[in-house]
Amino acid sequence: xxxxxxxxxxxxxxxxxxxxxxxxxxxxxxxxxxxxxxxxxxxxxxxxxxxxxxxxxxxxxxxxxxxxxxxxxxxxxxxxxxxxxxxxxxxxxxxxxxxxxxxxxxxxxxx
Amino acid sequence: xxxxxxxxxxxxxxxxxxxxxxxxxxxxxxxxxxxxxxxxxxxxxxxxxxxxxxxxxxxxxxxxxxxxxxxxxxxxxxxxxxxxxxxxxxxxxxxxxxxxxxxxxxxxxxxxx
Numbered sequence: 001x002x003x004x005x006x007x008x009x010x011x012x013x014x015x016x017x018x019x020x021x022x023x024x025x026x027x028x029x030x031x032x033x034x035x036x037x038x039x040x041x042x043x044x045x046x047x048x049x050x051x052x053x054x055x056x057x058x059x060x061x062x063x064x065x066x067x068x069x070x071x072x073x074x075x076x077x078x079x080x081x082x083x084x085x086x087x088x089x090x091x092x093x094x095x096x097x098x099x100x101x102x103x104x105x106x107x108x109x110x111x
Numbered sequence: 112x113x114x115x116x117x118x119x120x121x122x123x124x125x126x127x128x129x130x131x132x133x134x135x136x137x138x139x140x141x142x143x144x145x146x147x148x149x150x151x152x153x154x155x156x157x158x159x160x161x162x163x164x165x166x167x168x169x170x171x172x173x174x175x176x177x178x179x180x181x182x183x184x185x186x187x188x189x190x191x192x193x194x195x196x197x198x199x200x201x202x203x204x205x206x207x208x209x210x211x212x213x214x215x216x217x218x219x220x221x222x223x224x
Contacts, residue, residue, distance in 0.1 A: 031210070040120065042200055042214030043155075050210060058211060090154060099145070100212060102155040 002026050004103035006091050012109045013081040021076040021106050023091030029101075031094040032074040036060065036087040037105075043090060049074055081110045113138050115203050117215035125223050126193060132186040132218050134201030139179040142209045146175050146186050147200040149217070155200065159186070163206075191222045 007022045025032065033048035035058075045058030049068040063085060065077040074093075078085060088107050092100040115136045124130050134144070143162045147155040159168045159175040161184065167176040174187040188195055201215040 033212075035214075040216060042115070042117075042202075042216045043212075044214070045211050048210055056210070059213075099157055099160055101157075104154045105152075 004091055004093050004101050006089075006103040006106050008106060009104070010107050012111065013078075014111055015081060015083060017081050018077070018079050019081065021078075021089055021091075021108070023074045023076065023103060024072050025074075025093040025101075026072065027093060027095070027101070028071060029093035029095050030071065031096060031100075032068065033058070033092050033094075033100070034064070034066065034074070034076045035090045035092065036085075037090060038087050046076065046089075078108075083110045086110045113203070113205050113208070113213055115201055115213050115215035117199075117201055117218050119218060120216060121219040121221070123221040123223060124191060126191060128191050129187065129189050130191055130220075132188070132199050132201075132220070134184040134186070134215055136182050136184070136201075136203045136213075138205060139182055140206045141179060142204040142206050144175075144177055144184050144204075145202045145212070146173075146184075147202065149198045149200060151197075158199075188220075193222045193224050196220060196222045 004025045030051045034046040035043035037043045047066040049055045090105050091103040094100045145160045146158045161177045172189040177184050198217045198219045200217045202212045
């Protein structure tokens with residue numbers, strides 16, 4: 001049981017490039033979410049999904065796209081990276097309420 | 112707006128002391144509140160979760176309390192150890208918008224041997 005896995009661990013992008021951050025969980029959780037964490041700040045919700053085929057926006061969704069075609073996977077897409085998207089990204093999953101399980105994070109730098 | 116605040120941002124204490132970390136939140140209509148630990152460069156580990164109907168939860172040397180009427184939660188750490196050094200994050204799930212977890216900024220705790 002691997003829990004929540006994220007790839008890659010580190011990534012450097014140039015402004016304007018696109019990429020996909022991968023997130024997978026093997027716990028059959030319906031609820032998955034993406035957060036970003038900036039220095040000195042807590043985590044802020046980007047997008048979330050309550051099941052396959054259902055996604056919704058969180059607090060800071062601009063510049064990010066998501067889709068949920070399977071229960072296991074919830075990729076986060078940056079269509080045109082900007083320096084303001086330099087951050088650490090965390091994926092989380094939950095069986096519903098109340099707890100969430102977090103992945104180890106992806107550290108993204110946009111130059 | 113639903114917000115979570117943690118003060119101070121950083122705290123340094125000598126080993127062996129008992130200490131309290133604070134978390135305050137707007138809007139008392141919460142679903143639950145959760146305390147997390149984050150080690151440098153790592154993900155989050157859930158420490159304690161308090162449901163809206165509960166006043167406190169305990170796990171080992173940790174005790175979390177909840178006072179909805181005042182919009183406050185505290186995390187009490189007894190007999191602190193250097194291994195307790197980490198950032199501690201408080202997160203609230205409100206009844207309205209229960210799918211969303213809102214985090215405080217965290218308190219970076221250093222325990223000095």
